Amino acid sequence: MEKKHVLIVGLGLIGGSIALGIKKQHPTTEIIGLDVQKESLILGKNLGIIDTIGKTLQIEAPKADLIIFCCPVKQTEVLIQELANLPLKEDVLVTDTGSTKSSIVETANLLTRVGIRFVGGHPMAGSHKSGVIAAKVDLFENAYYLMTPVEDSTESQANVVELQSWLKGTNAKFMVLSPQEHDEITGMLSHLPHIIAAALVNETTGFTVEHPQAKRLAAGGFRDMTRIASSDPVMWTDILLTNKAVLLDLLASWKQSVTDMMGYLEEQDSSAIYHFFDEAKETRDAMPVHKDGALPAFFDLFVDIPDYPGIISEVTGYLAEDLISVINIKILETREDINGILQLTFQNQGDLDRAKECLKNKSSYRCYEK
Known part of the structure; x- marks a missing residue:
């Protein structure tokens, strides 16, 4: 049987962990790594995460049976455009790991038009650590791995099954969504909370100058509630701009909720305030405990x-x-x-x-x- 080749573009925490999952289930497959940081590739090779340090996309992509882009969304879109002009294998499968899907899947139409198969992907797991040195074979175990095919067809379903087979060693829980549904759900459950958490932290900047003791008190519940505000600002700029339409709608709704609460306070409407918190308590208490989802579990x-x-x-x-x-x-x-x-x-x-x-x-x- 001919040896299979997997090309991973972007060898950080996610790319490295996916590589380990593939090697676990498909030990004879050659894993090729590409990254703008040469040090990451050398480290990945020394740790046995990849087998080969790739040279360029133009050289390595034509060898691959599976190509995985583990890059920011905007960068992935640029690389997909390059990929559409390369002489790839007839049965190659292409996927990504971006946190938003509509814009990537739309860009991937460039591939499908020339007969290249594409399935969008989003592994919903991470770590407080970063870089290929933090890669773990069990990073995605029991976490949701969302897949967004370019269309709802028998062929697309077969592509999803094939991708799941490649990624079986991750022990992730696979779920298939349309790109739009993916972006709406993650917009509400992940992107909007990150914006709100960052806004809360930013609100304290001037406040703690006036009230220095607030910094000590913020070490408790406030710190826990705003943990996600420590996320990578480069990554989150990319996520927000690629999910712009969904987030503008969600922010408008959130703005209305804040306006409503201001009205309840001005009118001293105790019934409305009670209902606001009671509804939130019931919804929150019904949520599963410690299940990996759109936000990282602590x-x-x-x-x-x-x-x-x-x-x-x-x-x-x-x-x-x-x-x-x-x-x-x-x-x-x-x-x-x-x-x-x-x-x-x-x-x-x-x-x-x-x-x-x-x-x-x-x-x-x-x-x-x-």
């Missing part, structure tokens, strides 16, 4: 600890003995009890559950989730 364990030197190393030492990895540690400064509260963040629910059991067996600390 797997936090809170540990009540006594305040004495070495306590943090003691707790992390217990976890290290059981080979449990912690991705973030924080001491909560805002508290009402005598003990301190240590907030441990894990990559997934499985690690959190193991940590809870570990500390239960090895210590007397109270552990709980929120």
Whole structure:
């Protein structure tokens, strides 16, 4: 059987993790990497994530059976235009990992017109770390991997099945949506919340100058509520501009909600205010806990600890003995009890559950989730 070749353009966290998933399920496939950062390619090769450091798209694309663009949306659109003019294999399959889909799928019509198959893709998982060095074979495990074919046809469905076969080693949960539905859903559940979180943080800039103590108080719930505001500004500029129409509608609706609340306050309408929060509570309480979706899930364990030197190393030492990895540690400064509260963040629910059991067996600390 002829050896298969996969070309990954953009070898960072996502591209590297996809490469590992493909190698897991298709070990004889040659993975070729392309990236503007030569250091990423060298590191990826040394780590065994890719097999070959590619030269240029023009040289490597004609060899590939599968081409995956792991780049910002605008950059992917430019590369797709280049790809349409190259002598590719007759049965090559092309996909991407962009966070918006309508504009990419529209650009991909350039490929379908010349007989090149394309399926849009969006793996909905990430990490607080970045770069190919952070790539993990299980990054997408049980996370949703959205696919948006160029049309609803038997041929497009077959292309989706083929792409899922290539990506089976990621252990992701595949879901098929139209490009427009994808952008509307992610616009509401991911893009709008990122805008609101960033706006809340920006609102504090001048406020904390006037009220310096607010910075200490923001270390509690406000910090947790606005975690996503720490996202890459370059990436989010790209996402917002490529989902412009959807977001303008959502922002108009959000603006109206804020205007309504201002009216309730001015009129002291306690019934309307109560309904506003009651409706939100019912909707929020009905949501599944710790399911990977449009926003990154945070797997936090809170540990009540006594305040004495070495306590943090003691707790992390217990976890290290059981080979449990912690991705973030924080001491909560805002508290009402005598003990301190240590907030441990894990990559997934499985690690959190193991940590809870570990500390239960090895210590007397109270552990709980929120």
